[in-house]
Amino acid sequence: MSRGVSFSLFFVSLAGLAAGHAAIWHPSMWGFNVTQQSYAYDNRPVTPLMAMSFEQWWFHGHLDHPPHPEDVYQLPAGKPATFEVACSKSATSYFASSGGGNVQSGNDPCPGGPPSAYHTTGIDDVKGCSLAIAYKSDVSQVQPEDFTVFSVNHTCVWNRFTDFQVPERMPSCPPGGCICAFFWIHSADSGSEQNYMNGFQCNVTGSTSNIALATPKLARRCGADPANGRHEASTGNCTYGAKQPFYWFQKEKNNMFEGTYSPPFYNDLYNFKDGAQDDIFQDSYVSMPPPSPNAALPVLNANVGRTNPSVTTSGASSAPSATATATSSKVSSVISTAGSGSSSPSPIIPASASVSLPTTSTSISSHTTISASASVPAFSSPFTTIHLNPTSSSSAERITLSLSSASASASQIAPPNQLAQSGSTASPPAPSSSRVCKSRPGGKLRKRSNSRFLTSHARHGRLTKRDLWVPFS
Numbered sequence: 001m002s003r004g005v006s007f008s009l010f011f012v013s014l015a016g017l018a019a020g021h022a023a024i025w026h027p028s029m030w031g032f033n034v035t036q037q038s039y040a041y042d043n044r045p046v047t048p049l050m051a052m053s054f055e056q057w058w059f060h061g062h063l064d065h066p067p068h069p070e071d072v073y074q075l076p077a078g079k080p081a082t083f084e085v086a087c088s089k090s091a092t093s094y095f096a097s098s099g100g101g102n103v104q105s106g107n108d109p110c111p112g113g114p115p116s117a118y119h120t121t122g123i124d125d126v127k128g129c130s131l132a133i134a135y136k137s138d139v140s141q142v143q144p145e146d147f148t149v150f151s152v153n154h155t156c157v158w159n160r161f162t163d164f165q166v167p168e169r170m171p172s173c174p175p176g177g178c179i180c181a182f183f184w185i186h187s188a189d190s191g192s193e194q195n196y197m198n199g200f201q202c203n204v205t206g207s208t209s210n211i212a213l214a215t216p217k218l219a220r221r222c223g224a225d226p227a228n229g230r231h232e233a234s235t236g237n238c239t240y241g242a243k244q245p246f247y248w249f250q251k252e253k254n255n256m257f258e259g260t261y262s263p264p265f266y267n268d269l270y271n272f273k274d275g276a277q278d279d280i281f282q283d284s285y286v287s288m289p290p291p292s293p294n295a296a297l298p299v300l301n302a303n304v305g306r307t308n309p310s311v312t313t314s315g316a317s318s319a320p321s322a323t324a325t326a327t328s329s330k331v332s333s334v335i336s337t338a339g340s341g342s343s344s345p346s347p348i349i350p351a352s353a354s355v356s357l358p359t360t361s362t363s364i365s366s367h368t369t370i371s372a373s374a375s376v377p378a379f380s381s382p383f384t385t386i387h388l389n390p391t392s393s394s395s396a397e398r399i400t401l402s403l404s405s406a407s408a409s410a411s412q413i414a415p416p417n418q419l420a421q422s423g424s425t426a427s428p429p430a431p432s433s434s435r436v437c438k439s440r441p442g443g444k445l446r447k448r449s450n451s452r453f454l455t456s457h458a459r460h461g462r463l464t465k466r467d468l469w470v471p472f473s
Contacts, residue, residue: 021047021194022046022157023045023046023182023196023198024083024182024200025084025092025094026071026094027067027071027094028067028071028200029045029067029199029201030060030062030066030200031043031062031065032045032065033065034065038065039061043060043061045060045198047060048194048195049194049196049197049250050193050195051250053250053251053252054251054252054253057195057247057250058144058253059197059199060197060198060199062198063139066139067200067201069201071201072177073200073201073203074202074203075133075170075180075203075204075205076205077169077170077204077205077206077208078166078168079165079166080163080164080165080166081131081151081163081164081165081166082161082163083161083162083163083164084161084162085109085158085160085162086104086109086110087109087110087111088100088103090102091103091105091109091111091160092104106160107159107160109158109160123155123158125187125189126154126155126156126157126186127185127186127266128153128154128155128156128265128266128272129182129183129266130152130182130183130272131151131180131181131183132148132149132150132180132183132244132245133148133150133178133179133180133213134178134179135173135174135212135213136174137173137174137179139179139199142179144244144245144253144255145244147244147245148214148243149183149216149242149266149272149277150170150213151164151166151276151277152266152267152272152275153275154267154274156184157184165276166204167276167278167280168208168209168276169208169278169281169304170204170207170209171207171209171211171212171213172207173203173204177203178201178203178204179199179200180200180201181197181200182196182198182200183195183246183266184196184266185265187265188227188260188263193260193263194249195247195249195250209281211281211283212281212282213242213281213282214241214242214280214284216243216280217239217241217242217243218239218244218255219243219246219270219271220237220238220239220270220271220291221264221269221270222234222235222237222239223267223268223269223270223271224268224269225269227262233268234293235297236291236292236294236295236296237292237295238270238271238291239271239291240271240285240288240291240297240298241279241280241284241285241288241298242277242279243270243271243272243280246264246266246270248263279300281304283301283304284300285299285301286298286300286301286302
């Protein structure tokens with residue numbers, strides 16, 4: 001993205017203070033040309049927001065200073081939007097309208113100034129910024145709960161040039177465009193209880209999806225929080241999917257109520273991953289348990305974007321499904337009881353399922369393999385039968401079927417952001433049992449007692465759990 005359509009995060013050091021302030025700068029923003037003399041109080045875009053009325057902090061009180069209708073920031077779906085971060089408008093590409101001349105200095109956000117000028121003691125102390133969007137074109141109709149955070153940068157505001165990744169599946173805006181906003185709350189050790197919000201006109205370009213955003217929810221403090229005595233993340237207690245921005249420490253309309261020295265941040269502490277927030281859409285999750293310290297993790301929708309599955313299933317039911325993948329080496333059965341530590345309820349699952357193999361095969365070295373994948377009901381008992389129906393022309397020596405229950409926590413597709421950067425990782429999945437059926441001995445395997453080889457002739461029959469191989473213990 002050209003510098004001419006980028007943002008500037010503008011920082012100012014106040015005389016006698018060791019802290020600075022930030023705002024976005026672009027012609028599409030409300031208050032782009034507001035100066036210290038525009039209001040009876042200092043309401044420049046860089047002025048921090050705290051202990052203010054809703055009228056004062058909402059859009060920084062700049063709704064009476066709108067941008068030109070044709071000044072719209074273009075957000076490229078699936079690509080980064082490059083923003084400028086600087087200590088003054090004079091240090092950005094918009095210096096001509098700053099009245100202070102051109103003081104740009106490469107990637108330095110605050111030419112000649114220390115990190116304290118932008119509220120941090122160092123890069124490890126920055127707490128991240130976010131961009132949020134409301135799919136409304138009339139700013140007077142936008143309410144706080146309409147904003148959904150779609151991009152986060154954990155190292156904002158450290159560099160002048162900062163990328164915000166835009167989700168690939170962002171839908172097009174309504175006629176007239178969307179309303180966006182920049183949000184930032186800095187570290188508690190680098191200033192007082194300050195919020196930053198600046199609204200701007202925006203539009204999504206290059207959209208390839210029409211799936212709407214999910215209703216945003218309040219983010220929960222779930223990451224490792226050593227400053228408050230919690231050294232491990234509580235991943236089940238996180239808010240997943242679409243989340244609202246933080247509205248904190250104002251006189252009214254707050255949605256966060258953390259104390260003075262425990263501000264909310266756009267990072268792993270509140271399950272905001274670095275980059276595009278790719279799980280904010282209505283079809284992003286198959287299931288979403290209510291968050292709690294002992295809750296099972298939500299299950300991402302693995303079929304998003306799929307239009308032509310290669311395997312058909314039978315025995316459909318309303319029970320939770322499992323993902324089945326046929327490959328060339330093993331059968332992995334993960335049933336509802338996988339992992340003694342799982343808090344997921346056991347699903348109600350039919351006794352059998354059939355999987356039809358595709359008509360194509362691939363030759364690798366001297367062995368022919370067959371692959372297939374689909375969603376099928378999971379194993380429910382030791383007598384579960386899977387019908388494998390390869391084409392009559394198939395000569396595959398080995399078939400692998402990997403099963404994982406979508407309802408069992410051990411088989412869940414990992415949700416985004418397992419809080420690794422907060423010093424903790426998500427709870428590891430419970431170990432799954434691995435079963436391998438082969439037409440010849442080999443590998444680090446032993447044959448289950450009373451089992452038999454799965455020959456090329458037997459594959460045209462039925463495969464039960466007694467046909468499986470198990471790994472050495």
